[in-house]
Amino acid sequence: MRVLRKIYQFIVDKPLTKNTIIHERYVVVKLIGKGSYGIVYLCNDLQENERRILKQLRPSKRNKSEEVDLFQQEVNILSHLQHRNMPTLYDNFSEEGNYFFVMNHIEGYNLDKVIFTNKEKYSEKDSLLLFSKLLELIENLHSQGIYHLDLRLPNILLHHNEVFLIDFGLARMQSDVRAANKMILQDFYDLGDILLFLLYTTFSTTKKKALPWTEELSITKETTCLLKRLLSIDEPYSNITEICGDLTAALEAID
Ligand SMILES: Nc1ncnc2c1ncn2[C@@H]1O[C@H](COP(=O)(O)OP(=O)(O)OP(=O)(O)O)[C@@H](O)[C@H]1O
Numbered sequence: 001m002r003v004l005r006k007i008y009q010f011i012v013d014k015p016l017t018k019n020t021i022i023h024e025r026y027v028v029v030k031l032i033g034k035g036s037y038g039i040v041y042l043c044n045d046l047q048e049n050e051r052r053i054l055k056q057l058r059p060s061k062r063n064k065s066e067e068v069d070l071f072q073q074e075v076n077i078l079s080h081l082q083h084r085n086m087p088t089l090y091d092n093f094s095e096e097g098n099y100f101f102v103m104n105h106i107e108g109y110n111l112d113k114v115i116f117t118n119k120e121k122y123s124e125k126d127s128l129l130l131f132s133k134l135l136e137l138i139e140n141l142h143s144q145g146i147y148h149l150d151l152r153l154p155n156i157l158l159h160h161n162e163v164f165l166i167d168f169g170l171a172r173m174q175s176d177v178r179a180a181n182k183m184i185l186q187d188f189y190d191l192g193d194i195l196l197f198l199l200y201t202t203f204s205t206t207k208k209k210a211l212p213w214t215e216e217l218s219i220t221k222e223t224t225c226l227l228k229r230l231l232s233i234d235e236p237y238s239n240i241t242e243i244c245g246d247l248t249a250a251l252e253a254i255d
Pocket of ligand 1: 032087110
């Protein structure tokens with residue numbers, strides 16, 4: 001049954017081909033990626049003569065109301081974003097039963113490629129500086145009651161030392177304080193995870209047995225304290241101001 005579903009999805013979710021015109025306006029330039037529920041293309045907006053990103057709900061999901069709702073939820077969240085380092089929503093429409101939205105094209109490289117393919121090395125200070133740029137974006141989101149909930153290396157783009165945040169497919173708006181608290185902790189945890197990945201870029205070992213990060217990484221006690229609270233090993237942070245305080249202390253400890 002699962003094999004049949006996979007074959008069905010493979011056939012139905014065939015990406016649009018180059019030069020296909022959608023909505024009499026967007027010309028597909030190339031396929032960028034196929035995610036779990038979306039297909040992402042680089043396209044040309046004929047009206048504005050600009051490069052844009054076109055995201056399509058996988059056709060195999062278009063008849064499932066929950067999937068369509070999730071897609072519309074991403075559109076709704078994008079419509080609230082107000083930061084130049086996050087996507088701007090330009091258009092949202094359905095055509096021949098398929099759902100699409102359009103956003104600005106952010107130049108840059110996914111952080112996972114930067115780390116694992118380009119093998120970029122981040123010193124402790126560089127890791128903390130990149131982390132601080134990301135934290136500023138999260139502060140902007142949380143101040144609007146938006147929680148990203150999918151902070152991972154592939155969802156961060158780097159361009160000339162600037163950090164951009166993408167993929168709001170799992171993001172939620174939450175005004176209920178109790179529910180929001182869980183989401184805040186999730187974003188903080190994921191931030192800690194990203195910081196660990198950055199710090200590990202300079203790590204090398206000859207030992208066969210992996211040790212806990214607290215033993216493997218040679219970092220200051222201030223950065224360790226920051227990580228332990230982000231990862232809820234020690235008392236978790238309750239707000240971003242607290243994180244900023246510890247981040248400043250960690251940066252000062254290096255200088
Ligand atoms: N605004 C944008 N500007 C530039 N590239 C983008 C933009 N949005 C998405 N991308 C590229 O498309 C890829 C897939 O986008 P996105 O993560 O939003 O799709 P997804 O369907 O949610 O994928 P997944 O299920 O893998 O998370 C991103 O990793 C990124 O490389």
